[in-house]
Amino acid sequence: MTKDDAATKERILQSAINAIDTHGEDSLRIVDVAHDAGVSQGMIRYYFGDRETLVVAAMTARFRQRYGFMLREFAEMASRCHTPDEFREAMVQAMSFVFVHERRQVRLERNSDIGKAKNHPEFAEQIAEERNALCRDLAAVFESAKERGLIKESVNSLHAAGLYMSFSHGISLWELGPEFLSQQELLAMFQESLFAVLFD
Numbered sequence: 348m349t350k351d352d353a354a355t356k357e358r359i360l361q362s363a364i365n366a367i368d369t370h371g372e373d374s375l376r377i378v379d380v381a382h383d384a385g386v387s388q389g390m391i392r393y394y395f396g397d398r399e400t401l402v403v404a405a406m407t408a409r410f411r412q413r414y415g416f417m418l419r420e421f422a423e424m425a426s427r428c429h430t431p432d433e434f435r436e437a438m439v440q441a442m443s444f445v446f447v448h449e450r451r452q453v454r455l456e457r458n459s460d461i462g463k464a465k466n467h468p469e470f471a472e473q474i475a476e477e478r479n480a481l482c483r484d485l486a487a488v489f490e491s492a493k494e495r496g497l498i499k500e501s502v503n504s505l506h507a508a509g510l511y512m513s514f515s516h517g518i519s520l521w522e523l524g525p526e527f528l529s530q531q532e533l534l535a536m537f538q539e540s541l542f543a544v545l546f547d
Contacts, residue, residue, distance in 0.1 A: 355390065355394070358384045358386070359394060360404060362380045363380050363402070366379055367406065372463070406463070410474055411481070413456070414478070417445050418481060420444075421437065426491070431497050435546060438538075442538065446518065446534050454515075454518065455519055455522065461474060488508075489502065498546060507541070507544060518530065518534075
């Protein structure tokens with residue numbers, strides 16, 4: 348695929364994501380996406396085949412954007428760490444950005460997407476692939492930290508990444524309705540648990 352092809356495909360995907368965010372997946376129309384992306388309907392069919400494939404690709408891309416948005420930033424912060432305390436602080440900074448109230452809607456929408464995958468096997472498979480890729484990327488950050496002596500040598504980096512991702516997904520359960528448990532206290536308990544696993 349050429350750079351132009353990749354850019355066109357990305358424009359189509361972003362237009363489809365915008366349409367889904369605005370009106371929901373059931374209201375997505377190829378003609379509207381084509382108009383917004385500045386391409387023909389035939390071009391959308393060339394890259395994605397049919398509407399359902401476009402919807403699955405857009406929702407998968409949206410999942411990747413929503414789950415992985417902070418990973419690159421955290422990896423960059425972690426690469427500059429020289430001591431366990433610096434790495435711990437980088438994690439605290441990353442979590443303080445991820446778990447802010449303003450990201451509540453994104454977390455709830457991400458859960459909704461995962462729920463939709465239940466009845467769409469192709470979407471479920473793509474979500475699982477994205478989840479695994481994100482988990483491996485986060486595990487690589489932990490593995491690099493382990494190699495540099497910033498976290499315990501005994502840490503299973505992949506499991507630590509899975510624990511982090513599970514918490515970042517599961518916190519949404521407590522964002523519905525009136526506050527029953529303090530999210531700040533839950534985050535503090537999670538940090539304490541994760542840091543007990545990672546640090547001496």
